[in-house]
Amino acid sequence: MNLLEVRALSVAIGAARPVDGVAFDLAPGETFALLGESGCGKSLTALALMRLLPAAARIAGGSVRFAGEELCVLPEARMRDVRGGRIGMIFQEPGTSLNPVMTIGAQIGEALRVHGGSAGRERVVELLAAVGIPDAARRAGEYPFQLSGGMKQRAMIAMALAGEPELLIADEPTTALDVTIQAQVLDLLRDLQRQRGMALLLITHDLGIVARMADRIGVMYAGQLVEVAPRAAFFAAPMHPYSRRLFAALPDAAARGQRLVTIPGSVPPLGTQFPGCRFVARCGDAMPVCRREPPPWRTPADGHAVRCHLEAAPAAALSAPGAAPEEKLGAGTAAQLEVRGLQVYFPIRRGVLRRTVGHVRAVDGVDLRLAAGRTLALVGESGCGKTTVGKAILGLLPPTGGGVAFAGAPQRGLAPARMQMVFQDPFNSLNPRLRVGAIVAEGNPAADVAALLEQVGLSADMAGRYPHEFSGGQRQRIAIARALAVRPPLLICDEPTSALDVSVQAQILNLLTDLQARLGLAYLFITHNIAVVDYLAHEVAVMYLGRIVERGTVAEVLRDPRHPYTQALLAAVPRLDGRRERVQVAGDPPSPADPPPGCHFHPRCPRAQARCRTAYPESVAFSATHAVSCFFAA
Amino acid sequence: MMFKPVLLWSDALFFLLLAAALGGVAWAARVEHLRVAWRRVGQSRTGMAAATLLLAFVAVGLLDSLHYRERLPGEKEAYAVEVRSALDALLSGLRTRTEKTYSAPLATHSFAKETLDAEGGGRDFPRLKYGGAHLGDDLAGQGADLLVRTVQGLGIGMVAWLALWLASAPLRRAAPGLAWNAALVTLLALCLVAGPVAALAQGYHVLGTDKVGQDVLYLTLKSIRTGLLIGTLTTLIMLPAAVFLGLLAGYAGGWLDDVIQYVYTTLNSIPGVLLIAAAVLMMQVMIDTHPDWFATSAERADARLLALCAILGITSWTGLCRLLRGETLKLRELEYVQAARALGVSDLRILSRHILPNVMHIVMIAIVMDFSGLVLAEAVLSYVGIGVDPNTISFGTMINTARMELAREPMVWWSLAAAFVFMFALVLAANLFADVVRDAFDPRAAR
Amino acid sequence: MLAYLIRRLFYALPILIGVNVITFALFFVVNTPDDMARMQLGVKHVTPEAIVKWKAERGYDRPLFWNDAAPGAGRLTQTIFFTKSVKMFALDFGRADDGRDIAREIGLRMGPSLAVAVPVFALGLFAAISFALLLVYFRATYLDFAGVVLCVAMMSISGLFYIIGGQWLVSKVWHLVPISGYAEGLTAAKFIILPVIVSVLAGIGSSARWYRTIFLEETTRDYVRTARAKGLSERLVLFRHVLRNALIPILTGAVVVIPTLFMGSLLIEAFFGIPGLGSYTIDAINAQDFAVVRAMVFIGSALYIVGLLLTDISYTLVDPRIRLQ
Numbered sequence A: 001m002n003l004l005e006v007r008a009l010s011v012a013i014g015a016a017r018p019v020d021g022v023a024f025d026l027a028p029g030e031t032f033a034l035l036g037e038s039g040c041g042k043s044l045t046a047l048a049l050m051r052l053l054p055a056a057a058r059i060a061g062g063s064v065r066f067a068g069e070e071l072c073v074l075p076e077a078r079m080r081d082v083r084g085g086r087i088g089m090i091f092q093e094p095g096t097s098l099n100p101v102m103t104i105g106a107q108i109g110e111a112l113r114v115h116g117g118s119a120g121r122e123r124v125v126e127l128l129a130a131v132g133i134p135d136a137a138r139r140a141g142e143y144p145f146q147l148s149g150g151m152k153q154r155a156m157i158a159m160a161l162a163g164e165p166e167l168l169i170a171d172e173p174t175t176a177l178d179v180t181i182q183a184q185v186l187d188l189l190r191d192l193q194r195q196r197g198m199a200l201l202l203i204t205h206d207l208g209i210v211a212r213m214a215d216r217i218g219v220m221y222a223g224q225l226v227e228v229a230p231r232a233a234f235f236a237a238p239m240h241p242y243s244r245r246l247f248a249a250l251p252d253a254a255a256r257g258q259r260l261v262t263i264p265g266s267v268p269p270l271g272t273q274f275p276g277c278r279f280v281a282r283c284g285d286a287m288p289v290c291r292r293e294p295p296p297w298r299t300p301a302d303g304h305a306v307r308c309h310l311e312a313a314p315a316a317a318l319s320a321p322g323a324a325p326e327e328k329l330g331a332g333t334a335a336q337l338e339v340r341g342l343q344v345y346f347p348i349r350r351g352v353l354r355r356t357v358g359h360v361r362a363v364d365g366v367d368l369r370l371a372a373g374r375t376l377a378l379v380g381e382s383g384c385g386k387t388t389v390g391k392a393i394l395g396l397l398p399p400t401g402g403g404v405a406f407a408g409a410p411q412r413g414l415a416p417a418r419m420q421m422v423f424q425d426p427f428n429s430l431n432p433r434l435r436v437g438a439i440v441a442e443g444n445p446a447a448d449v450a451a452l453l454e455q456v457g458l459s460a461d462m463a464g465r466y467p468h469e470f471s472g473g474q475r476q477r478i479a480i481a482r483a484l485a486v487r488p489p490l491l492i493c494d495e496p497t498s499a500l501d502v503s504v505q506a507q508i509l510n511l512l513t514d515l516q517a518r519l520g521l522a523y524l525f526i527t528h529n530i531a532v533v534d535y536l537a538h539e540v541a542v543m544y545l546g547r548i549v550e551r552g553t554v555a556e557v558l559r560d561p562r563h564p565y566t567q568a569l570l571a572a573v574p575r576l577d578g579r580r581e582r583v584q585v586a587g588d589p590p591s592p593a594d595p596p597p598g599c600h601f602h603p604r605c606p607r608a609q610a611r612c613r614t615a616y617p618e619s620v621a622f623s624a625t626h627a628v629s630c631f632f633a634a
Numbered sequence B: 001m002m003f004k005p006v007l008l009w010s011d012a013l014f015f016l017l018l019a020a021a022l023g024g025v026a027w028a029a030r031v032e033h034l035r036v037a038w039r040r041v042g043q044s045r046t047g048m049a050a051a052t053l054l055l056a057f058v059a060v061g062l063l064d065s066l067h068y069r070e071r072l073p074g075e076k077e078a079y080a081v082e083v084r085s086a087l088d089a090l091l092s093g094l095r096t097r098t099e100k101t102y103s104a105p106l107a108t109h110s111f112a113k114e115t116l117d118a119e120g121g122g123r124d125f126p127r128l129k130y131g132g133a134h135l136g137d138d139l140a141g142q143g144a145d146l147l148v149r150t151v152q153g154l155g156i157g158m159v160a161w162l163a164l165w166l167a168s169a170p171l172r173r174a175a176p177g178l179a180w181n182a183a184l185v186t187l188l189a190l191c192l193v194a195g196p197v198a199a200l201a202q203g204y205h206v207l208g209t210d211k212v213g214q215d216v217l218y219l220t221l222k223s224i225r226t227g228l229l230i231g232t233l234t235t236l237i238m239l240p241a242a243v244f245l246g247l248l249a250g251y252a253g254g255w256l257d258d259v260i261q262y263v264y265t266t267l268n269s270i271p272g273v274l275l276i277a278a279a280v281l282m283m284q285v286m287i288d289t290h291p292d293w294f295a296t297s298a299e300r301a302d303a304r305l306l307a308l309c310a311i312l313g314i315t316s317w318t319g320l321c322r323l324l325r326g327e328t329l330k331l332r333e334l335e336y337v338q339a340a341r342a343l344g345v346s347d348l349r350i351l352s353r354h355i356l357p358n359v360m361h362i363v364m365i366a367i368v369m370d371f372s373g374l375v376l377a378e379a380v381l382s383y384v385g386i387g388v389d390p391n392t393i394s395f396g397t398m399i400n401t402a403r404m405e406l407a408r409e410p411m412v413w414w415s416l417a418a419a420f421v422f423m424f425a426l427v428l429a430a431n432l433f434a435d436v437v438r439d440a441f442d443p444r445a446a447r
Numbered sequence C: 001m002l003a004y005l006i007r008r009l010f011y012a013l014p015i016l017i018g019v020n021v022i023t024f025a026l027f028f029v030v031n032t033p034d035d036m037a038r039m040q041l042g043v044k045h046v047t048p049e050a051i052v053k054w055k056a057e058r059g060y061d062r063p064l065f066w067n068d069a070a071p072g073a074g075r076l077t078q079t080i081f082f083t084k085s086v087k088m089f090a091l092d093f094g095r096a097d098d099g100r101d102i103a104r105e106i107g108l109r110m111g112p113s114l115a116v117a118v119p120v121f122a123l124g125l126f127a128a129i130s131f132a133l134l135l136v137y138f139r140a141t142y143l144d145f146a147g148v149v150l151c152v153a154m155m156s157i158s159g160l161f162y163i164i165g166g167q168w169l170v171s172k173v174w175h176l177v178p179i180s181g182y183a184e185g186l187t188a189a190k191f192i193i194l195p196v197i198v199s200v201l202a203g204i205g206s207s208a209r210w211y212r213t214i215f216l217e218e219t220t221r222d223y224v225r226t227a228r229a230k231g232l233s234e235r236l237v238l239f240r241h242v243l244r245n246a247l248i249p250i251l252t253g254a255v256v257v258i259p260t261l262f263m264g265s266l267l268i269e270a271f272f273g274i275p276g277l278g279s280y281t282i283d284a285i286n287a288q289d290f291a292v293v294r295a296m297v298f299i300g301s302a303l304y305i306v307g308l309l310l311t312d313i314s315y316t317l318v319d320p321r322i323r324l325q
């Protein structure tokens, strides 16, 4: 018998239906992944199951049967026994999802008490230990702000386990975490699920996580499920045109030198009326019937269901029209940008007189070299200082030591005509009070706004509109146009796609490669996304705690990583084939205010020896381009 | 010329403010996000009703700000020392029909017994000189007279409302979708109250008379201008400093930030009432020791009013300044400001293009939120004796003179009641309007 | 943390000096002592001799900053600035214009002020928080709506009317308590009860509405959703999670006024004839007794600065994020 049976579940916000007729089953002990891009309704679905919808939303119809019991009509008092008892839930932001003024132990004890368990301290410590929190007894008395992000998510999981749930709903549980921490938490979830025989409903946007965790997958689009399939079948041959394009839009090494497949346009806004298929406006396979009639469910194979008018998926793999432009204008080998020993320290002030008692060494001696027309990726986890490097090179932050040379000449302060930056958050990077035309012409009032907009794939008549009328991807295009207006030879891109959905990310990546080919731009690409690096970069520098630990060409660093940290980083990235490598690092990165002595990585390094604790390793060259800072790089 | 126009300083500032408001409306109509926000205000029924009421108050205040001096009869060109306003001219009946002392609303007889030295002698309530004088000896007909006048007044009010309704049609067509019904209903209610009051006021003291026999209705209407001026001019005076210093402290940081923070923490740490008291006392000394500065007593009272606004402004800019500093600190780190810096945009341009427009909603909200508090503060300060000039008619001075008489038996309640009703209406409308404006301009509400 | 507090203390000193300078400028530079004397003695018929005498009696005959006539350090100390302003740091406020010692007077009048102000503070805070919690518990219902309307209406009424209305209704119509006055000891209760109720009522509208927004904002936080997902009842969520977090800004915000409670309330004390510091100030204002007003400004600011310090301390006590850092 199924543990959870969802039928025709709909959620209404006013007249809009952000979740519209979702149906799926979940067997005991099974992992079902709801996959979709932002705004597809997957999180609302999860909240609706728990009847925890925000005030504006309500369940408009359908049924949710959990272990034979209808949850939608359960009195609120009985529903409370289900919440946190038979169904546990964890959320995306561990940082804000815990009560900041209660200790971890008290919050877990509370969950134990509501569900009639013994709320004794031993039980709390036991739970914390079960989710892999070291020194659990002490941690139980600490407040959330004293724990790292990964620890907080573990504490959340412990809290969800307090009621011995049969089903755990995990809503983007690792999206806010770094990739090495993400791997730890995913493994933990997996292990707990095995031990306890829990079913897991995993809400995610990440195909890699799905491949690693799920038994079955449901793909959501615009409030509806469009494809449900077992993992193997889904990854072998996704059927729905949307699913197929999601795969094709993923950047990776195989797609190098080609344009990525994109899904044109963006997700339809909430409240859109759909006479036919919801995907029709963006579907390359659309037929006339698609506009008129909602597509029926088809089951081409056992357990594999697709909601599409297409009889059978086209055999040919998707490929983008046209390969990426080949010729690299002016790509040279002479260094255009040269960074030597760059240091950025932030003082820590303490005491009565606010004396500087130490420094946060955000950037601590970074060397970089970037040739014209090439792309250098600066890779690292959050807090490693990579964004600070970008801002210091640009001149937005004064360096504490070291320097930057551009085309051979040393550069101090801002140099608008030489380099520009594209920022991560498309929603904060455009002034909401200015029209697009004014934004683009900001740095160069004489700029040809229309031409610039067309260059980044927007139409010239958009110049008169305000930023809020644009989607995230379009805003990022506007930000690129603004930077290009002053014709800089170098662009510093700070995670330009990490706030975007996969399909939109592909559009921006295509645009960036086009621009490089056409204008001969050099990119310093700051990112944590290895797949993007693999697709786009020529060289890579891996950063850990303010220093570069490994550098080289993409092939050298990504195919043949020598530094233990690089190896762990690459192993932690969830892979589409679901294969998992167990080379993992434990623990969290230390604080740059107080870096460990010797090699910064030694507390987490599987290969660390006595020597690593006392001295920082010199950089060892493996080839003309490949250098590693490790005593035992093999 | 029959009269000589007089422009008091406060009038000038008030007109300036109105002009700025009109200019602001024109500007808002062109800038999208402002248009959207004001539209949200207009779509709110509470907002429209409150705005209508406020506009009625502003109209009274405006009439009361058109000052002039009457020409004295005679060959030579000479003007009266008394400065009057258009409102005084309109209400000249009310102003001139003063009784001897207290009389209850709609009364025909005085409130206090007097020795009647006419034939018969003895002590009795004397007839009022004006209240109900037209009745002659037919006192029994008062009820019927009141009824007739009320009905007439209702009719007039209705007609006035219909006229306004027709007159506003183009406006409503120009901006459909706003909560015009709420505005019209408020207007109807206003007309239906004002009509009978106006009709009755021809023959009676609708709200009674005060100690020296002045018509209370006249006094309350005159108080409106004072309240409006204090509520708006204070903000106007403090605004430039608050905005300039707040942005400067937040954007420049460093020692400038320290100095500005020090200044406002210091000012803020002096209890407001005491600072105002001290400043007002000093100002009083200054005004009293320089009687030669002012040509008329109206000018002196006006100077004192302005000085009060300035003092209130000095004590109240710190809150807004701190708010703006905090917001600027946040905005300074936002990506679009960073991007502008990377593009080599100058600091001044960043402040004016990127920061100022994005804190304007805070300024806007502060203006409307402060208004009601200031109107209330005026009453308390004047009551304590550190408010407006005792000769300036204001809610505070009205309450101050009226509360002495609470101990009387029977009570003289009408002055207080009148001040209460008018003040409550003004402050409530302002509070409701402020709420709507805040909700409409708060960027969090926009989503 | 101790270092932090010491630093705050050091920061308070320049502020107090600033206040001192501002008051000095206000009282002695904007108008000269001659102006004040003329004012006090009646503008019209003052003789220069009377002015000189008035100034000498009150010590206003010295130079402002620098006394050339005095010997040694007296050049600095025998000045108005030193005797009238600097000495305030030593809590030496001198004499009022009527000759009484200000410090003594303040000591006598603190008691009655506190007797009214403390209950007003405690009851007001309690009533406003309870009312706000009630509204939040019934949020998005008609009760909530009616409550907010009531709050807005109540805050649109001038404090003067609360007092006048209260006195009229309770004392004149119902004859429950005396209309004004004060007595020492337990009998004070019957004089205090009405002013306390009136002040609480006058303040509850705006504070309850303000607290309600704080509570409401807190209910939208992620951890509240977590608490619900745990299976907690709405009551527990509100009282254990929301209340505890919202009380941090509310209580620490209230702490700042605690020291200034000593100052009493001008209006309440004046209306109800309570012989506290509030009515002392009012009397001084009406009598244009500058020495007293100056002293009160200084004390008020000093107490406010103490309040700021207490706020910092209370933050470190209630908020673990600050306590443990």
Ligand code: SF4
Pocket: A240, A241, A242, A277, A278, A279, A280, A281, A283, A284, A285, A286, A287, A290, A295, A307, A308, A309, A310
């Ligand atoms: S139904 Fe038509 S439009 Fe929709 S996904 Fe299938 S082919 Fe595309």
Ligand code: SF4
Pocket: A563, A564, A565, A599, A600, A601, A602, A603, A605, A606, A607, A608, A609, A612, A617, A629, A630, A631, A632, A633
């Ligand atoms: S130097 Fe030692 S600790 Fe550092 S990465 Fe190499 S092996 Fe690990």
